[in-house]
Amino acid sequence: MISVEEASRLVLATVRPQPTETVALTEATGRVLQIALHADRDFPPFHRVAMDGIAVAFAAVAGGQTEFPIEATQLAGAVPQPLLNPGAAIEIMTGAMLPPGTDAVVRYEDLELREEAGRRIARVLVPPPAAGHNVHRQAADRRQGDLLLPAGVRLGPAEIAVAATIGASTVPVARRLRVAVVSTGDELVELDQAPLPHQIRRSNAYMVRAALLEVGAEAEIFHFNDDQAALRQGLPPLLATFDALVLSGGVSKGQADFLPGALQEVGVAQVFHEVRQRPGKPFWFGQQAGGAVVFALPGNPVSTFVNFYQYVRPWLRQCLQPQAPRPELKAQLAASVTFRPRLTHFLPVQLDYSPQGCLLAHPQPAGGSGDLASLLQCDGFLRLDAEQEEFRAGEALPLVRFREEVR
Numbered sequence: 001m002i003s004v005e006e007a008s009r010l011v012l013a014t015v016r017p018q019p020t021e022t023v024a025l026t027e028a029t030g031r032v033l034q035i036a037l038h039a040d041r042d043f044p045p046f047h048r049v050a051m052d053g054i055a056v057a058f059a060a061v062a063g064g065q066t067e068f069p070i071e072a073t074q075l076a077g078a079v080p081q082p083l084l085n086p087g088a089a090i091e092i093m094t095g096a097m098l099p100p101g102t103d104a105v106v107r108y109e110d111l112e113l114r115e116e117a118g119r120r121i122a123r124v125l126v127p128p129p130a131a132g133h134n135v136h137r138q139a140a141d142r143r144q145g146d147l148l149l150p151a152g153v154r155l156g157p158a159e160i161a162v163a164a165t166i167g168a169s170t171v172p173v174a175r176r177l178r179v180a181v182v183s184t185g186d187e188l189v190e191l192d193q194a195p196l197p198h199q200i201r202r203s204n205a206y207m208v209r210a211a212l213l214e215v216g217a218e219a220e221i222f223h224f225n226d227d228q229a230a231l232r233q234g235l236p237p238l239l240a241t242f243d244a245l246v247l248s249g250g251v252s253k254g255q256a257d258f259l260p261g262a263l264q265e266v267g268v269a270q271v272f273h274e275v276r277q278r279p280g281k282p283f284w285f286g287q288q289a290g291g292a293v294v295f296a297l298p299g300n301p302v303s304t305f306v307n308f309y310q311y312v313r314p315w316l317r318q319c320l321q322p323q324a325p326r327p328e329l330k331a332q333l334a335a336s337v338t339f340r341p342r343l344t345h346f347l348p349v350q351l352d353y354s355p356q357g358c359l360l361a362h363p364q365p366a367g368g369s370g371d372l373a374s375l376l377q378c379d380g381f382l383r384l385d386a387e388q389e390e391f392r393a394g395e396a397l398p399l400v401r402f403r404e405e406v407r
Helices: 004-012 058-062 157-165 204-215 228-241 259-265 301-320 372-377
Strands: 020-024 053-056 067-074 089-092 104-107 111-116 119-124 147-149 170-174 178-184 218-224 244-248 268-273 284-288 293-297 330-333 344-353 359-363 380-384 396-401
Touching: 004 268, 004 284, 004 301, 053 058, 053 067, 058 104, 089 119, 147 157, 178 204, 178 228, 204 218, 204 244, 204 301, 218 228, 228 244, 228 259, 244 301, 259 268, 259 284, 259 293, 293 301, 301 344, 301 372, 301 380, 301 396, 330 380, 344 372, 344 396, 359 380, 359 396
Parallel strands: 067 089, 178 218, 178 244, 244 293, 330 359
Antiparallel strands: 020 170, 053 089, 053 104, 067 119, 111 119, 268 284, 284 293, 330 396, 344 359, 344 380, 380 396
16 A cells, blocks of 8 residues: 555656647637747737827927817727828827827827817827827737747637737647546446436446546546456457546455456556555556556545546646646645544545635535535545644645635
């Protein structure tokens, strides 16, 4: 039996970068960019008007002129019209290109407009303090050729907007990981079946599939009964098709726990079996030579849940987006806890914020690793060190978080 830390290290040692595929930008949200994207022109690409008002030559304002006849009106997207008379103004809208011959903008709030002899006159009440006032200068944000998005970044709304700005209608991204989700057990029935008193519906597979979709993987569900021959026959096609298998059940010491033996019979080498933790101790991990990685998780739902977020999710994220290790996320324990077994304990917690804005973790009651409904009240698990028995309120402890929003 190995430690949680050693198990995590061994799992991440099997990470392999994903191949590249090109997708439309409209389909790229959440995907990981595989090349760097650079500015195709300056940002902004021209001197851009930042306020609705009038564009003037600052020299006229600096010379004491306060009234300006309006020569023309220019909207955003219109070809710029040059200022013909340096003592006049052009009415201008936000987003328009600054007209040639002007170098400052007076916003509507700082002037008065009137009609006089068929002409519109702007009287400046608050003169601009300098040339360039209310103007977003060309290249003020980025210059042509500047790096905008490095390779390896996950494409969220801001990244999609920047890619669209430079005309990237398609982008090369990491291929989604293909994962087979496999439930095992004679006691499990389909969702649309009425279970007999000795049966349950197979919820773990759907839980794992939902968690995989959140990470950005493709997932397909399969099921095997507790039959070693069926496992030997059914596992090889999955190993040949998918990047990873996540199995639930059949890995402990029961008479029908055939998975470890069946996996090794079909060519999956065991990396480890059993981790010094609660819940989820019977976790089995292995890899086919040059092929699929296999996470065989214990069948109790909370055990499956804990092991997915402690081991499977980090592996998936590193495959899609390799990055240097980051400091662990921690939360303050809201109430003291005692745990005496020499095991790393994953304590179910609900998250909240202190008045000072610190993340607080409130321990939640649970009926053991089979209490699926207890997860509804939880946002994550605090990882309690195996070498410690007493954990005091206020202590900052590592957090395995599965719900991003604090209720």
